[in-house]
Amino acid sequence: MQFLNGLLNLTGSLPWWAYVVATIFFAQITIAAVTLYLHRSQAHLSLDIHPALAHFFRLWLWLFTGMSTREWVAIHRKHHAKCETEEDPHSPRFFGIKKVFFQGAELYRSEAANADTIERYSHGTPNDWLENKVYNGKFPNLGIYISMALMIALFGPIGLTMWAILMVWIPLHAAGGINGIGHYWGYRNYESPDDSTNMYPWAFWIGGEELHNNHHAYPSSAKFSIKPWEFDIGWMYIRILETIGLAKVKKTAPQPVIDTQKSHIDMDTLRAVIRSKMHVMSDYANQVIKPVLKEECSKDTSRSDLLKKAKHALIRESSRMKPRHTAQLTNVLHSNARLKLVYHSRQQLLEIWERTYANQEKLLQALREWCQFAEQSGIKALQEFAASLRGYSLQPQQAA
Numbered sequence: 001m002q003f004l005n006g007l008l009n010l011t012g013s014l015p016w017w018a019y020v021v022a023t024i025f026f027a028q029i030t031i032a033a034v035t036l037y038l039h040r041s042q043a044h045l046s047l048d049i050h051p052a053l054a055h056f057f058r059l060w061l062w063l064f065t066g067m068s069t070r071e072w073v074a075i076h077r078k079h080h081a082k083c084e085t086e087e088d089p090h091s092p093r094f095f096g097i098k099k100v101f102f103q104g105a106e107l108y109r110s111e112a113a114n115a116d117t118i119e120r121y122s123h124g125t126p127n128d129w130l131e132n133k134v135y136n137g138k139f140p141n142l143g144i145y146i147s148m149a150l151m152i153a154l155f156g157p158i159g160l161t162m163w164a165i166l167m168v169w170i171p172l173h174a175a176g177g178i179n180g181i182g183h184y185w186g187y188r189n190y191e192s193p194d195d196s197t198n199m200y201p202w203a204f205w206i207g208g209e210e211l212h213n214n215h216h217a218y219p220s221s222a223k224f225s226i227k228p229w230e231f232d233i234g235w236m237y238i239r240i241l242e243t244i245g246l247a248k249v250k251k252t253a254p255q256p257v258i259d260t261q262k263s264h265i266d267m268d269t270l271r272a273v274i275r276s277k278m279h280v281m282s283d284y285a286n287q288v289i290k291p292v293l294k295e296e297c298s299k300d301t302s303r304s305d306l307l308k309k310a311k312h313a314l315i316r317e318s319s320r321m322k323p324r325h326t327a328q329l330t331n332v333l334h335s336n337a338r339l340k341l342v343y344h345s346r347q348q349l350l351e352i353w354e355r356t357y358a359n360q361e362k363l364l365q366a367l368r369e370w371c372q373f374a375e376q377s378g379i380k381a382l383q384e385f386a387a388s389l390r391g392y393s394l395q396p397q398q399a400a
Helices: 016-043 051-064 069-081 097-112 115-121 129-135 142-155 158-183 212-217 233-243 267-275 277-299 301-309 311-315 323-335 337-354 360-375 380-390
Strands: 047-049 247-249 256-258 392-394
Touching: 016 047, 016 051, 016 069, 016 158, 016 233, 047 051, 051 129, 051 142, 069 097, 069 115, 069 129, 097 115, 097 158, 142 158, 158 212, 233 247, 256 267, 267 277, 267 337, 267 360, 267 380, 267 392, 277 301, 277 311, 277 337, 277 380, 301 311, 301 323, 311 323, 311 337, 323 337, 337 360, 337 380, 360 380, 380 392
Parallel strands: none
Antiparallel strands: 047 247, 256 392
């Protein structure tokens, strides 16, 4: 009766750690299928995957998640289009972190039943015989029952436990972790209008998806890591697949270059600034607002605690302001002229992206006027930032 031990353990001598390694390995394949195929390739079109590998990922997802490419992509695209609104399929801001974390899979299934969502946001996803007759056929859950049988056949009774772990891996880490914690707790490189955060380094095992704020800042980038110390394991997979000809990167986040010799703002400067909004605003917070705030705290020690509490309010997007932030901001702007100036300069800089201009020349003039105002402000940090903005240019897109 040794065959009851599973085809991979006919001798009955397979060590316990082999089952653990196998479960982790299978889970990583599932995560790779989600982040590389569903997310970066299908939803955001930032990555081309070889058809053979794409078909493997589709089959694997059918077997170990039961998820449909069409449904997953549509729901994710709607999440970006309606982020942090009542129409967002899984926003902790509206549903609450507890519900999104523990019932994220239920929210996914509920939105998947919305025919309008699927019709509106699923364009470009596979529409072949396999997708329509097998993966989304009369028995869409057939795949997970096949995978259960395969796991038991390969590993014996413990294969059922391994299969159960694989079944909850995506609902727990993706639906709950990324959609929940990734919009609730963590650090932010960019002050995007949504609540996205980076969970790194606590969740590197979920394919790089833990760098969620980076992704929301540049959704069409195939690479999620931005800072030198961030690690996107999904990007590592992509580089390996590129090397063997199974993937091709279409787009990564813009990497602005500052030419210190450049003093004239031209169309190249404008294009670099427009495409690099998140970089620019992050630099403004770090190079202007925070240094000026530090200076003001050192000048007025009696009010330093009050000023420090207003740090987040000074750099936070208005859509993410809570009543206490608004109160802190109002107090500081009324009592500190230098912070008021750099804050309003920030808002005027944001208007360059948000306002509608008749043509690019008008937009270019607006940027020139902003830099001129900043350089005449008398605030050293603001003057230096304006000088660096004049040198902005875009380096050629490259997978690096």
